Amino acid sequence: MAATLSGCGNIKSIDNKTIRIGVSVYDIHDTFITQLMDEFNSYADTNVTIVTYNAGQSTKEQNNQMQEMIDTGCDVICINLVDRTEPEHIIDMALKYDVPVIFFNRELTKEDLQRSAKFYYVGSDAVESGIMQGELAADEILGQESTIDTNNDGTIQYVMLQGEAGHQDAIVRSEYCVETLINKGVQLDRQGLAIANFNRTQAQSKIEQLISSNIEIELILANNDDMALGAIDAYLNMYGEDAKSKIPAIYGIDGTIGGLEAVKTGYMHGTVYNDKEGQAHAMYDLAMALATGSSLDDLGIEDGHYIRLPHTKITLDNVNDFLYR
Template sequence: MCGAEKVRHMLMGEQVLKKWKKSKKMTVAFGGILVMSVVIGGCGGREDAKKSIKIGISVYDQYDTFVSEMMKDFNDYATKKEEETGVAINIDTYNASASQSTQNSQVENMITEGCDVICVNLVDRTDPTAIIDLAEKNNIPVIFFNRELVEEDLERWTRLYYVGAQAFESGIMQGELAAEAFLTDQSLDKNGDGIFQYVVLEGEAGHQDAIVRTEYSVSTMIDSGVEVEKLGYAIANWNRAQAQTKMAQLMSQFGDSIELVIANNDDMALGAIDALKASDLTKDEWPAVIGIDGTDVGLEAVKNKEMIGTVYNDKEGQADAMLNLAYELSTGGDLSDLNLIDGKYIRLPYARVTCDDVDSYMEGDTE
C-alpha cells in the first residue's frame, strides 16, 4: 500500500464515531431455534403502503460478543423506526451455531415464512452459494453483514448487499497502537533488545479477516520503525475461553519473553488477559495486549488499563445502516440516500481507542 493511500485509510478510521443511546432489549435465538420479536406499529403512512414488514436474520454464533451487541442495537433501532414510520417491523432471529448447513436451512425457512428481506452473518464466507440461489429464486433481497463474502459472489445477483467495515483498516490501526506504545513506553521492551517480541491470537484458520488483520497489524508496526519478532501464534476461533487456553500454552512455551499480544478481536484479547491474571506475573510484568472491535467488555478492559487499546468497530453504525437498508428494501423505498458504494456496499470506519478517549465510546456516553 502506498503512503498516500495508507494515510487516507488511517484518516477514515480516525473519524469520531457518534455513540448512540441504547436500550437493553434484544432478540436472541438459542440453539438454532427461532425466537420471534413482533413489535406492533401504529397506523400511519399511505393507504397503499405496507403496514408491516418482516426481517429474517441468521447470525453465525449468538455467543460472539460483537455480533450479539450489534443485534441488540439492531432491535433497538427497529423500535425507533416503527415510532418514526408507523410501520410494524417484525424480526425473526436465528442462531446458526457455526454450521453453514444449518444457516442454509434457516434461510430457506425464512423464505417460507414470508420474510421481506434476509440478513445473513455468514458462517463460511466462501460458501454463500445455497443462500444466494434460494434468495434469487424467490426474489428476496439479502444483506450480508460483518463477515464479508467474496466480491464475485456478491456480484452474482443485483439484490445482494453487504454492511460492514474493511478488515485491513483495523489491522493498520492495531499496528499503529502497538507501535506508538512501544516507541513511547520503554517498559514494554522487557529484555531491552529494542525488538518487540509478539504472539498472535488468530480468529479462524484461513479466515480472510483474521489473515488481513494480522498481516496489516504487523506490517504497520514495521513501517512505523519498530523491529518485531514473532514468537508464536494460536488459533482461538474468536472465542474468549479458547484464547485463555491458547495463551496459557504460549506462556508456558515462551514465558516472560512475550512483550505483545496481538488479538484479532476483543474476546480473544480478554481471554489472554484471563490467562495473565491466572499466571504468577504481576500486572507490571504483563505484555501489552491489543484487541479489535470495541465491545463493551473490551472497552472496560481498556479503561482499566488491562488492554493498552482496541480498534472500535462501529456496531451501532452498522446496525443502523443495516436496519435502514432492510427497511427500504422491504417497503420498496429509495436507496439513493443510503450511501451505497457501487450500489452494493455500506462501509463504516474504524477508530483507535486508548484509555485517553475510551469514555467517549462506552455505553451511555453521548456527544
C-alpha cells in the same frame, strides 16, 4: 433456535402488512455479533418483526434457516455467513425466490455479491482495522516513555491471536497489523501464532500454554476483543494477584463493552472500534428501504452493493467517549 423480536419507534408497514426481517448469525455467542444485534433490535420500529436465528457455526444449519426465512415470508433477509467461501446455497435460494439479502460483518467475495442487484454488504474494512491496530501498538512502542520492551533488546517479542483459520478478516487483520508495525520501524520477533477462533476461552487456553512454555511475551495482538480478554484471563488465572505486573501490552479489535472496560482499567492498552451501532443502523435502514421500495440514494451505498463504516482507534484518552455513548 429463533427469537422473534420487535423494537420501538414509528410504525412501518407495507399495505397494512407487518414487515418481517429474517436474520441468521454465524454464532450468537460472538460478543460483537450479540451487541450488534442488540442495537439492531432496539433501533427497530414497533410494527416490524425481526426473527433472529443462530446458525451455531454450521453452514448446513444456516442454509436450512435461509429456507425457513423464505418460507415464512421474510421481506428482507440478513445473513452473517458461517463460511464466506460457501454462500452458494444461500445465493441460489435468494435468486430463485427473488429475495433481497443483506450480508453483514463477514464479507463474501465481490463476484458472489454482484450476482444480484438485490445483494448488499454492510460492515467495515478489515484492512483498516489491522492498520489501526498496528499504529496503536507502534505509537506506544516508539514513544519516549514506552515500557513495552521489557528486556531492552530493541526487539518486541510478540504473539498473534488469530481468528478462524482461513477466515479472510482474520488473515487481513493479522497481516496488516504486523506490516504496519514493521513499516513504522518496530523490530519484531514472533513467539507464537495461535488460532483461537475469535473465542475468549480458546484464547485463554492458548496463552496459558505459551506462558507455561516460558517464552518471553512483550506484546499480544488479538484479531478481536474476545481473544484479547482471553489473554488477560490467562494471566489472571496463572498469576492471581500478581497478574497485572505480568501482563504484556495487549491490543484488540472491535471495541466491545468488555474490551472498552479493559482499556479503561489498563488491562488492555488499546483496541480498534468497529462501529457496531453504525452497522446495525445502516443494515436496518437498508432493510426497511428494500422492504418498502424506498429510495436507497441517501444510505451511503458504494459500488451499488457496499456500506462500510469506519473504525476508530481507542486508548485510555478517548475510551470514555465510546464506553458511555
